[in-house]
Amino acid sequence: MALLEIRNARREFVTPEGTRLAALDGIDLDIGANEFVTLLGPSGCGKTTLLRAIAGFETLDSGTLALDGNDISTQPPHRRPVNTVFQSYALFSHMTVARNVGYALEVRSVERQVREHAVAEVLEKVGLSGMGTRRPNQLSGGQRQRVALARAIIGKPRLLLLDEPLSALDRNLRQQMQLELKTLQNTLGIAFVFVTHDQEEALTMSDRIVVMRAGKIEQIGSPRQIYRHPKSRFVAEFIGETNLFTVTIDRIDGSHALAHTADGLELILPAGNCKPGGNVQVVLRPADFSISDQGIAATVTKAVYLGSDLHLFVQPTVGGPEISITARDSAQAPQPGSKVHLAYDPAAPHVLETA
Amino acid sequence: MRNPLGWAALTLFSLVFFLFIYAPLLVIIGYSFNSNPVNMMQWEHFTFDWYRGLLGLGERAADPNNRAVYVESTEKMLAALRTSLMVAGLSTTISTVIGTATAIALARYRFRAKGFYNGFLMLPMMMPDIVLGIGLLIFFVTVGIHLSMLTIIIGHCTFLSSYVFIIVQARIAGLDPALEEASADLGASEWVTLRKVLLPQLAPGILGGALLAFVISMDDLVITYFVAGTDNTTLPVFIFGMVRRGVKPEINAIATLMILTSVLIAALGLWLRSRKAD
Numbered sequence: 001m002a003l004l005e006i007r008n009a010r011r012e013f014v015t016p017e018g019t020r021l022a023a024l025d026g027i028d029l030d031i032g033a034n035e036f037v038t039l040l041g042p043s044g045c046g047k048t049t050l051l052r053a054i055a056g057f058e059t060l061d062s063g064t065l066a067l068d069g070n071d072i073s074t075q076p077p078h079r080r081p082v083n084t085v086f087q088s089y090a091l092f093s094h095m096t097v098a099r100n101v102g103y104a105l106e107v108r109s110v111e112r113q114v115r116e117h118a119v120a121e122v123l124e125k126v127g128l129s130g131m132g133t134r135r136p137n138q139l140s141g142g143q144r145q146r147v148a149l150a151r152a153i154i155g156k157p158r159l160l161l162l163d164e165p166l167s168a169l170d171r172n173l174r175q176q177m178q179l180e181l182k183t184l185q186n187t188l189g190i191a192f193v194f195v196t197h198d199q200e201e202a203l204t205m206s207d208r209i210v211v212m213r214a215g216k217i218e219q220i221g222s223p224r225q226i227y228r229h230p231k232s233r234f235v236a237e238f239i240g241e242t243n244l245f246t247v248t249i250d251r252i253d254g255s256h257a258l259a260h261t262a263d264g265l266e267l268i269l270p271a272g273n274c275k276p277g278g279n280v281q282v283v284l285r286p287a288d289f290s291i292s293d294q295g296i297a298a299t300v301t302k303a304v305y306l307g308s309d310l311h312l313f314v315q316p317t318v319g320g321p322e323i324s325i326t327a328r329d330s331a332q333a334p335q336p337g338s339k340v341h342l343a344y345d346p347a348a349p350h351v352l353e354t355a
Numbered sequence: 356m357r358n359p360l361g362w363a364a365l366t367l368f369s370l371v372f373f374l375f376i377y378a379p380l381l382v383i384i385g386y387s388f389n390s391n392p393v394n395m396m397q398w399e400h401f402t403f404d405w406y407r408g409l410l411g412l413g414e415r416a417a418d419p420n421n422r423a424v425y426v427e428s429t430e431k432m433l434a435a436l437r438t439s440l441m442v443a444g445l446s447t448t449i450s451t452v453i454g455t456a457t458a459i460a461l462a463r464y465r466f467r468a469k470g471f472y473n474g475f476l477m478l479p480m481m482m483p484d485i486v487l488g489i490g491l492l493i494f495f496v497t498v499g500i501h502l503s504m505l506t507i508i509i510g511h512c513t514f515l516s517s518y519v520f521i522i523v524q525a526r527i528a529g530l531d532p533a534l535e536e537a538s539a540d541l542g543a544s545e546w547v548t549l550r551k552v553l554l555p556q557l558a559p560g561i562l563g564g565a566l567l568a569f570v571i572s573m574d575d576l577v578i579t580y581f582v583a584g585t586d587n588t589t590l591p592v593f594i595f596g597m598v599r600r601g602v603k604p605e606i607n608a609i610a611t612l613m614i615l616t617s618v619l620i621a622a623l624g625l626w627l628r629s630r631k632a633d
Contacts, residue, residue: 057536077539084540090533094555104541107551155541 002030010062023049025215041212083152091136098132104155263320289325292343387607405608435593441574446511455520488581494499519564528561
């Protein structure tokens with residue numbers, strides 16, 4: 001049995017214009033104990049509403065939320081054994097760091113000595129030992145983030161909910177916190193549900209990613225599955241840089257299929273379920289291409305320097321949209337205007353199941 | 356900066372502006388130390404006599420020259436001051452509770468005709484005092500409530516609640532709703548959240564509202580005049596009565612003390628605010 005079972009969760013909002021908007025449109029999701037699940041999607045896809053429904057800040061119009069088999073969907077937030085790290089951190093500015101962190105124990109009337117001990121322990125865990133007497137506004141953004149985290153884990157919740165907690169941090173700190181969060185989740189043994197619109201963040205930390213769109217779940221899978229085998233064009237384009245080709249299958253040759261685009265660009269794909277004459281959509285990631293002596297003839301139009309790599313935009317000679325590829329930067333790297341040939345592993349192209 | 360002449364003109368204008376505002380107060384404070392009892396606009400010499408007289412320490416009462424003594428009864432004035440302080444204290448307390456509770460209810464709960472309530476709460480502030488005073492008087496007489504200190508307190512609460520409401524509402528509007536959610540999320544019931552998070556976060560606003568309500572209550576003349584009845588007199592009503600029989604030197608001393616009190620209350624408010632901001 002999963003730790004949290006969400007069944008057919010529905011929630012509608014009425015917009016100021018009076019139209020009904022389904023923020024959650026029949027969500028089914030299981031979250032396992034000790035799992036790091038990320039809810040990923042563009043703004044307005046319902047990911048935050050789902051998180052708030054689990055925490056109890058939103059009530060479902062219909063559907064159930066079962067934690068360890070007990071329906072919690074009618075319980076008020078303060079009775080649910082889940083804690084939240086808020087996007088704004090929501091630290092209590094009138095309390096010291098130590099009192100903030102110990103708040104969950106304070107409202108449960110835990111004895112002061114036990115509480116102080118627990119606070120010191122959890123502050124050490126998040127790397128803030130000795131900061132207990134400070135006020136939240138004397139801390140840096142990253143430190144506040146850690147206080148919010150410490151405050152949410154001190155009560156040993158079954159499930160920790162994180163609402164875009166890293167969005168306010170700068171890039172270096174964010175990457176460091178991503179790794180720390182993952183490590184912390186492993187040591188604590190608590191399931192994490194993490195909401196983000198940042199696909200890189202989702203790929204870095206998650207055991208499973210739930211891609212949401214317009215109140216529905218578009219795809220659930222491991223980061224690799226989501227990246228390599230997106231089910232739909234939406235997922236493919238939302239996760240990472242994508243070259244998308246609409247092709248017509250010419251013929252099947254053993255395990256490969258030969259196909260061409262409307263512009264006459266010829267591609268080899270894994271045969272899969274392809275049938276001759278059928279139209280399919282094919283995903284090729286920028287890193288799938290390499291520059292070679294033969295293959296697709298093209299001209300480099302633009303080169304973006306990324307440090308160790310170059311991001312190149314190349315125009316196939318036969319026409320059609322530009323292809324984006326990555327290449328190692330070196331003295332011999334192609335410049336805008338260079339004629340190149342693009343090769344790729346015939347197993348690399350991914351054929352979308354749906355349009 | 357590029358135009359020194361314009362800059363000088365602006366500076367001069369500002370100085371004249373402040374002079375215009377503060378000169379009357381400075382004149383009052385100055386003359387409160389003038390010993391001339393007959394023509395207070397004519398400087399005689401420095402004296403604390405008027406203050407002594409106010410506090411009932413006056414040797415002037417026994418002055419052999421029998422120069423006029425204007426505060427007919429120090430006791431009456433002190434009684435008026437006591438009434439004022441009690442009215443201000445009680446009506447501030449009551450209206451702070453009502454104003455704060457209303458602000459929280461309107462900000463945090465959904466119910467019908469919310470906008471209507473919001474506008475309705477502003478009305479007592481906008482309404483001319485004289486209309487409110489007459490209205491209250493007619494109401495008390497119709498309902499048959501004897502005019503007393505109670506009616507003054509009720510009268511003050513009607514409009515002081517609005518002032519507290521507006522100030523607390525501004526504070527709530529700037530508060531992150533996630534704070535209360537975080538408290539609930541960590542296991543606190545609504546009552547505990549109110550006590551441990553919401554009220555402490557609103558404290559500067561509540562305190563500011565209460566101080567303003569206190570000062571306004573101490574200062575109110577028009578409404579009190581209508582609903583005070585005959586037995587109770589607040590300080591402003593008492594002073595008004597004195598002035599009707601001519602401006603006397605003690606008035607300057609009373610006014611100076613009132614200015615001092617207001618400044619102290621304002622300073623207290625600012626100090627508390629700066630302490631909260633740490």
